[in-house]
Amino acid sequence: MAVDWARGGPDLLVALDRGAGPLGIQLQDQLRTAIRDRRLGAGERLPSTRRLADLLGVSRSTVVDAYEQLLAEGYVESTVGSGTRVAAIPGGLTLRAPGVASSPSRPIVADFEYGIPDLGSAPLTDWSWAVSEATRALPTAELGDADPAGSPHLREVVTAYHRRVRSGCAVAEDAVVVSGFRQGLAFTLATLAQHGIRRIALEDPGPREHDLIARRACLDPVPVPVDDGGLDVDRLHASGARAVLLTPAHQCPTGVALGPTRRRDLIAWADEVDGVILEDDYDAEFRYDRQPVGSLQGLNPGRVIALGSVSKTLTPAMRLGWVLAPPRFVPGIVEEQRLSSRGTPALDQEALALLMESGRYDRHLRRMREIYRARRDVLAVEVEHAFGPGRLHGLAAGCHALLRLPDGTSEHTVVTTAAAMGVRVNGLAHYRFPGMETEPRPPALVLGFGNVSESQIREGIRTLARSAGHGGSDRA
Amino acid sequence: MAVDWARGGPDLLVALDRGAGPLGIQLQDQLRTAIRDRRLGAGERLPSTRRLADLLGVSRSTVVDAYEQLLAEGYVESTVGSGTRVAAIPGGLTLRAPGVASSPSRPIVADFEYGIPDLGSAPLTDWSWAVSEATRALPTAELGDADPAGSPHLREVVTAYHRRVRSGCAVAEDAVVVSGFRQGLAFTLATLAQHGIRRIALEDPGPREHDLIARRACLDPVPVPVDDGGLDVDRLHASGARAVLLTPAHQCPTGVALGPTRRRDLIAWADEVDGVILEDDYDAEFRYDRQPVGSLQGLNPGRVIALGSVSKTLTPAMRLGWVLAPPRFVPGIVEEQRLSSRGTPALDQEALALLMESGRYDRHLRRMREIYRARRDVLAVEVEHAFGPGRLHGLAAGCHALLRLPDGTSEHTVVTTAAAMGVRVNGLAHYRFPGMETEPRPPALVLGFGNVSESQIREGIRTLARSAGHGGSDRA
Numbered sequence: 001m002a003v004d005w006a007r008g009g010p011d012l013l014v015a016l017d018r019g020a021g022p023l024g025i026q027l028q029d030q031l032r033t034a035i036r037d038r039r040l041g042a043g044e045r046l047p048s049t050r051r052l053a054d055l056l057g058v059s060r061s062t063v064v065d066a067y068e069q070l071l072a073e074g075y076v077e078s079t080v081g082s083g084t085r086v087a088a089i090p091g092g093l094t095l096r097a098p099g100v101a102s103s104p105s106r107p108i109v110a111d112f113e114y115g116i117p118d119l120g121s122a123p124l125t126d127w128s129w130a131v132s133e134a135t136r137a138l139p140t141a142e143l144g145d146a147d148p149a150g151s152p153h154l155r156e157v158v159t160a161y162h163r164r165v166r167s168g169c170a171v172a173e174d175a176v177v178v179s180g181f182r183q184g185l186a187f188t189l190a191t192l193a194q195h196g197i198r199r200i201a202l203e204d205p206g207p208r209e210h211d212l213i214a215r216r217a218c219l220d221p222v223p224v225p226v227d228d229g230g231l232d233v234d235r236l237h238a239s240g241a242r243a244v245l246l247t248p249a250h251q252c253p254t255g256v257a258l259g260p261t262r263r264r265d266l267i268a269w270a271d272e273v274d275g276v277i278l279e280d281d282y283d284a285e286f287r288y289d290r291q292p293v294g295s296l297q298g299l300n301p302g303r304v305i306a307l308g309s310v311s312k313t314l315t316p317a318m319r320l321g322w323v324l325a326p327p328r329f330v331p332g333i334v335e336e337q338r339l340s341s342r343g344t345p346a347l348d349q350e351a352l353a354l355l356m357e358s359g360r361y362d363r364h365l366r367r368m369r370e371i372y373r374a375r376r377d378v379l380a381v382e383v384e385h386a387f388g389p390g391r392l393h394g395l396a397a398g399c400h401a402l403l404r405l406p407d408g409t410s411e412h413t414v415v416t417t418a419a420a421m422g423v424r425v426n427g428l429a430h431y432r433f434p435g436m437e438t439e440p441r442p443p444a445l446v447l448g449f450g451n452v453s454e455s456q457i458r459e460g461i462r463t464l465a466r467s468a469g470h471g472g473s474d475r476a
Numbered sequence: 477m478a479v480d481w482a483r484g485g486p487d488l489l490v491a492l493d494r495g496a497g498p499l500g501i502q503l504q505d506q507l508r509t510a511i512r513d514r515r516l517g518a519g520e521r522l523p524s525t526r527r528l529a530d531l532l533g534v535s536r537s538t539v540v541d542a543y544e545q546l547l548a549e550g551y552v553e554s555t556v557g558s559g560t561r562v563a564a565i566p567g568g569l570t571l572r573a574p575g576v577a578s579s580p581s582r583p584i585v586a587d588f589e590y591g592i593p594d595l596g597s598a599p600l601t602d603w604s605w606a607v608s609e610a611t612r613a614l615p616t617a618e619l620g621d622a623d624p625a626g627s628p629h630l631r632e633v634v635t636a637y638h639r640r641v642r643s644g645c646a647v648a649e650d651a652v653v654v655s656g657f658r659q660g661l662a663f664t665l666a667t668l669a670q671h672g673i674r675r676i677a678l679e680d681p682g683p684r685e686h687d688l689i690a691r692r693a694c695l696d697p698v699p700v701p702v703d704d705g706g707l708d709v710d711r712l713h714a715s716g717a718r719a720v721l722l723t724p725a726h727q728c729p730t731g732v733a734l735g736p737t738r739r740r741d742l743i744a745w746a747d748e749v750d751g752v753i754l755e756d757d758y759d760a761e762f763r764y765d766r767q768p769v770g771s772l773q774g775l776n777p778g779r780v781i782a783l784g785s786v787s788k789t790l791t792p793a794m795r796l797g798w799v800l801a802p803p804r805f806v807p808g809i810v811e812e813q814r815l816s817s818r819g820t821p822a823l824d825q826e827a828l829a830l831l832m833e834s835g836r837y838d839r840h841l842r843r844m845r846e847i848y849r850a851r852r853d854v855l856a857v858e859v860e861h862a863f864g865p866g867r868l869h870g871l872a873a874g875c876h877a878l879l880r881l882p883d884g885t886s887e888h889t890v891v892t893t894a895a896a897m898g899v900r901v902n903g904l905a906h907y908r909f910p911g912m913e914t915e916p917r918p919p920a921l922v923l924g925f926g927n928v929s930e931s932q933i934r935e936g937i938r939t940l941a942r943s944a945g946h947g948g949s950d951r952a
Contacts, residue, residue, distance in 0.1 A: 025767075032643060032774065065766070073643065073770040074739030087740055089775055090747040119619040124611035127823070131607045135600035143595040143793040144927070167508060167549065179655070183817035213815055263550035264563055271566040290541070291501075294549040298508065299565055317619040317822035339689055340816070341659035345824060346793035347603070451620070 016056055024062040028069055035075050035086055042088035046076065109422035110460025114253060114400050114448040115282075115312070118371060122315040126360045127351065134350035146346045148338035149330070150177025150322070154353040158322045161356055162306065166281065167294030169301050170324040176333045177322055179344050181282065182213070184307045184323040184333075185245070187340070189217035191332030192243055192276060200278075201241035203231055205431035205441070207252045207280065210245060219243070223433035226251055230258035233265040242275040249284035249293050253431045253446040254402050255394010257293055266296070270303040276329075279306045283398035285313055285365050288373050292397065302326050310352065312399070312450070313365060320344060320352050372399055378454045379447065379461070386465035399450035402428070405443040409468055414445065417467035423460050492532055500538040504545055511551050511562055518564035522552065585898035586936025590729060590876050590924040591758075591788070594847060598791040602836045603827065610826035622822045624814035625806070626653025626798070630829040634798045637832055638782065642757065643770030645777050646800040652809045653798055655820050657758065658689070660783045660799040660809075661721070663816070665693035667808030668719055668752060676754075677717035679707055681907035681917070683728045683756065686721060695719070699909035702727055706734035709741040718751040725760035725769050729907045729922040730878050731870010733769055742772070746779040752805075755782045759874035761789055761841050764849050768873065778802050786828065788875065788926070789841060796820060796828050848875055854930045855923065855937070862941035875926035878904070881919040885944055890921065893943035899936045 014030045016023050034040040046052070049067060053060040067084050070076045077087045142151065149155065155175040162168040178184040189200070197219065202210050204223035214221040224235045224244070231246050244266070248258035258266070270277050277296060284292040297306040309321030323333055337343055355361045376395055383392045383403060393402040405414065411427030418425055428444040429437055445464065449457060490506045492499050510516040522528070525543060529536040543560050546552045553563045618627065625631065631651040638644040654660040665676070673695065678686050680699035690697040700711045700720070707722050720742070724734035734742070746753050753772060760768040773782035785797030799809055813819055831837045852871055859868045859879060869878045881890065887903030894901055904920040905913055921940065925933060 028643070032770075033645075036645065036774070069767055069770070071736055072733070074736040074743075074775055077736065087736075089740060090744045116620050119616045122616075122619050124823075128608040128611045132604040135604045138793075140595045140598075143598050143791040144592050145792045167504070169512060179817045179820070182815070186816050209815070216815060257548070260547055260550040260553065260563075264565060267550075268566045291545055294508075294545070298512070299550055315619040316621045316818070317614075319817075319819070319821040339658070339685070339692060340662050341655045341795075342792070343795070344655070345795040345821065347600075348821060348824065 014056065016058070023056075023058050024066050027056070027058070027063065027066045031066065031070060032073075032075055035070075035089070040086045042086055044086045045082075046084045046086070048083060107422055108424065109463055110424070110452050110456040112423070112425040112445075112447045112449065112452060112460060114426065114446050116448060116451040117312050117315060117399065118368065118451050119315060120451075121368060121371060122317070123355075123360065123364045126355060126364065127314070127318070130351035130355040130358075130360070131347060133354050134347050137354065138346060138350045142346055142350075146343050146349075148176075148343045149334045150175065150343065151346060151349040151353065154349040155322075157353040157356045158308070159324065161361075162295065162297070162308065162322075162324060166284065166292070166298070166306075166308075168297045168306060168324065170297060170306070174301075174324050174327065174330060175322050176325065176330060176337060177320065177344055177349055178309075178337065179319045179341070180309045180311055180316070180321040181280065181307050183341075184309070184321050185210070185278070185280075186213055186217065187333045187336035188278060188305055188307070188323055188325070188329070189214055189219055190336050191329050193218050194332055195329070197242045197276065199239070199241040199243070201236050201239045201244040202433060203246050203251065204433035204436050205253055205428055206245075206433065207247065208431060211434060214245075221433075223436050226254055226256070228256055230256050230262050231266070233262055233269055236266070236269055242273050243278065244269075244275070245278040245280060247280045247282060248296050249281060249287075250394065250396070250398040252280070252282070253400065253428065255396070255398065255400065257396065258296075263296060263299060267300045267303060270300070275303065277304045279304055281306050281308045283312045286369055286372050286399060287397040288369070288376060289396055297324055305329065313361070313368070318348065318352070320348060372450065375449045375452065375454055375457060376401070378457050379449050382458055382461040386461050386470055387468070400446055400448040403445040403447055403464075405445065405468060407442060409443045411443040411445070414443075414464065414467045418464050421463045421467060423463045423467070425460075425464065490532065492534070499532075499534050500542050503532070503534070503538065503542045507542065507546060508549075508551055511546075511565070516562045518562055520562045521558075522560045522562070524559060583898055584900065585939055586900070586928050586932040588899070588901040588921075588923045588925065588928060588936060590902065590922050592924060592927040593788050593791060593875065594844065594927050595791060596927075597844060597847060598793070599831075599836065599840045602831060602840065603790070603794070606827035606831040606834075606836070607823060609830050610823050613830065614822060614826045618822055618826075622819055624652075624819040625810045626651065626819065627822060627825040627829065630825040631798075633829040633832045634784070635800065637837075638771065638773070638784065638798075638800060642760065642768065642774070642782075642784075644773045644782060644800065646773060646782070650777070650800050650803065650806060651798050652801065652806060652813060653796065653820055653825055654785075654813065655795045655817070656785045656787055656792070656797040657756065657783050659817075660785070660797050661686070661754070661756075662689055662693065663809045663812035664754060664781055664783065664799055664801070664805070665690055665695055666812050667805050669694050670808055671805070673718045673752065675715070675717040675719070677712050677715045677720040678909060679722050679727065680909035680912050681729055681904055682721075682909065683723065684907060687910060690721075697909075699912050702730055702732070704732055706732050706738050707742070709738055709745055712742070712745055718749050719754060720745075720751070721754040721756060723756045723758060724772050725757060725763075726870065726872070726874040728756070728758070729876065729904065731872070731874065731876065733872065734772075739772060739775060743776045743779060746776070751779065753780045755780055757782050757784045759788045762845055762848050762875060763873040764845070764852060765872055773800055781805065789837075789844070794824065794828070796824060848926065851925045851928070851930055851933060852877070854933050855925050858934055858937040862937050862946055863944070876922055876924040879921040879923055879940075881921065881944060883918060885919045887919040887921065890919075890940065890944045894940050897939045897943060899939045899943070901936075901940065 016026050049063040053063045076084050078084045155172040159170045159175050199220045201224040203226050211221040222239050225232050279296045297304040306324040391404050395401045415427050492502050525539040529539045552560050554560045631648040635646045635651050675696045677700040678697050679702050687697040698715050701708050755772045773780040782800040786794050867880050871877045891903050902922050
């Protein structure tokens with residue numbers, strides 16, 4: 001195994017290629033690899049620099065440099081009178097099996113996954129323009145470690161946007177720029193925990209994994225049911241929580257909007273328990289029948305923390321969002337940002353500010369609203385045809401709706417049958433608070449229609465109808 | 477206070493401007509603001525839609541729409557026979573004092589702050605090119621919620637870079653893309669805690685706030701001294717830690733490189749305690765006398781987690797970095813990323829991969845190395861002239877050096893005197909492990925020279941010499 005360097009020469013180990021970059025680097029790399037792989041064992045003496053230079057036909061200084069590099073890095077050691085020897089390196093390379101290529105997946109008829117905007121419509125040309133403008137507009141000093149709260153420019157722009165489009169009343173100082181809803185939530189929950197809040201109520205059904213994220217922030221998550229008027233505020237009262245996270249404009253996943261009385265009851269609850277309302281304002285921009293219902297933050301900015309992002313309006317690939325919080329929570333959220341990641345990319349922040357200021361963001365939203373409206377209309381027609389009237393709920397806003405299946409239908413069976421036919425969809429059970437699945441709810445499917453074309457919707461709904469035993473395939 | 481709507485008309489509250497956007501929106505906004513500000517009190521009756529429309533000279537449907545919007549949002553309520561009344565909203569607007577503009581700061585002679593690259597040289601044109609290419613190159617499907625481990629493309633590219641430039645041996649599957657060193661560290665420490673590691677050794681002196689970040693991950697940070705050979709591995713043995721975080725290529729802040737024997741001793745320590753070495757590989761690319769010392773990760777990939785970023789090589793404004801970890805830790809780090817923030821921007825990741833693949837990244841590094849080399853040479857000359865020979869240490873690599881002050885000099889006095897003269901610099905004490913300041917070390921200043929021009933270095937060093945009582949100002 002060990003190469004007898006003194007006699008056999010290094011050709012077994014080192015083969016230099018004169019067309020493949022600097023010879024000294026090649027020499028180092030091959031020696032390093034041989035030592036890592038144990039082809040050169042601890043204690044083995046390397047040939048003298050002169051001898052190896054002769055053997056390889058390179059200058060002696062090339063070999064000297066390579067040996068010195070390996071010496072500095074700890075691969076070899078050198079003793080007066082004893083030459084250069086391979087050092088004893090504990091451990092060594094961890095070999096691993098090469099990754100197995102996944103098998104080709106089945107062709108997808110339609111993917112009704114919740115929460116994905118139309119990726120093909122992402123305004124990439126506008127974004128590229130905005131980044132390019134940002135590289136020119138951003139002062140050099142702002143290219144350093146930035147304010148973890150976010151750029152003053154973007155904080156101004158997003159709060160102005162929230163005031164204008166969402167009827168909020170936050171100012172720039174209330175805003176912390178984050179990498180998206182999830183980061184904003186994690187920072188906010190950690191801050192609430194530091195303010196002595198121990199229990200947070202979550203919607204049931206509601207967005208997934210928020211219970212996990214709450215537990216990571218050392219909060220105790222408890223479920224509160226959602227009915228046709230949104231979150232049940234009486235049950236919230238009974239929960240003992242001092243914080244609640246909800247999706248008031250368009251509940252995820254049921255699609256209901258929190259009613260006006262509930263909105264006021266919620267604010268009253270917060271005042272009564274000295275509590276905090278976390279508003280997940282995730283797709284309110286897309287409302288089809290009229291102007292979106294305003295942000296709860298506007299009703300009581302002292303009790304509401306609004307979390308928004310561009311993941312649904314532009315694309316999740318941008319990773320930018322914001323937290324608008326009462327002043328007492330802002331320093332804590334900023335400190336979380338500072339210690340966790342120092343903030344989001346300054347160039348991207350400036351690009352988003354410019355995109356919003358230039359009117360391109362609004363223009364994109366208007367365009368998307370028409371695209372989603374058309375998909376929604378197709379969805380409504382197809383579902384009524386395949387499943388009968390009155391089955392589709394939560395269509396007033398956003399990019400998903402709830403399809404109530406006939407009583408007695410098994411959600412699980414429909415979901416798995418559809419999957420086998422190339423249609424991806426989730427049942428309502430997928431959104432239940434863990435452990436609450438046993439408390440029965442009528443069977444339903446959550447249909448995200450943001451990233452499916454009109455023809456995919458048509459074919460997908462017919463497939464779902466077949467999966468649910470409704471036939472419908474006879475219709476062309 | 478309460479406006480008598482029935483008689484006085486709404487002109488006190490609502491003034492529409494026909495040149496300022498949709499009248500219905502103006503009407504809503506003004507009513508909302510009046511309700512928030514309590515100018516319209518709970519229970520007050522709004523005028524009938526017909527009457528208000530007449531008063532304002534707008535169509536009745538404009539007023540109806542506005543009232544319905546306010547109703548949906550909870551600002552007003554409507555009862556049959558009683559018209560529309562302002563709802564009782566608990567709490568209300570939190571008024572706050574406008575921000576006080578900070579006083580103009582003193583002109584800066586030189587800012588020797590540690591760890592900032594030359595911001596004026598950030599390759600913004602290349603970045604703009606790369607983002608634009610990324611918008612074309614990235615498949616539409618990758619614009620959705622991406623793999624929290626990072627894009628496969630960038631994971632390939634950064635590990636190839638680490639193998640080529642840093643003599644590492646990680647493969648794409650070992651890499652997790654993060655938003656920079658700090659996020660990578662937080663995720664890694666959380667993962668180590670889950671693997672049962674309780675105590676982590678940190679360099680003293682060393683980078684700031686790592687003790688805080690360790691505590692946030694529920695680890696117990698302990699200091700281990702750094703001497704002229706780098707981290708004292710004997711003291712590490714005695715610390716009882718099973719993890720260590722260090723800056724082996726160019727120690728922060730002393731500038732020493734971890735010696736070859738220490739490197740092997742460190743690996744042996746890790747094997748002995750079943751431990752983990754966290755390698756903060758933050759500025760090794762800039763080595764002036766020869767090729768950078770290779771990454772420890774290459775010596776023992778089963779025990780070393782290497783953390784890198786582009787914050788020093790490009791700019792902190794990009795917020796991209798990587799963790800290269802043994803396979804057993806990768807899933808934990810990815811899960812941290814997934815639950816904390818879902819990952820870094822897909823477009824930025826693709827842009828960095830393209831920047832590196834295109835050769836523009838290497839070209840930028842070569843250019844910066846020459847700029848930093850020139851600054852370093854000026855620094856060496858100026859310090860020798862002002863403070864005498866042998867006082868500057870740690871200049872072999874990176875963008876900072878240690879200036880040893882004469883014994884008996886007060887670091888604190890020099891730092892504050894210099895600050896009053898417009899020179900920003902930190903003493904070594906700034907980098908001591910909290911609580912260890914009492915264990916004395918010779919006085920020294922940490923001179924970051926990444927973001928100071930040659931003329932600023934000249935003037936700054938002369939100012940420092942004056943601050944330290946060395947005169948030197950008589951030299952022109």
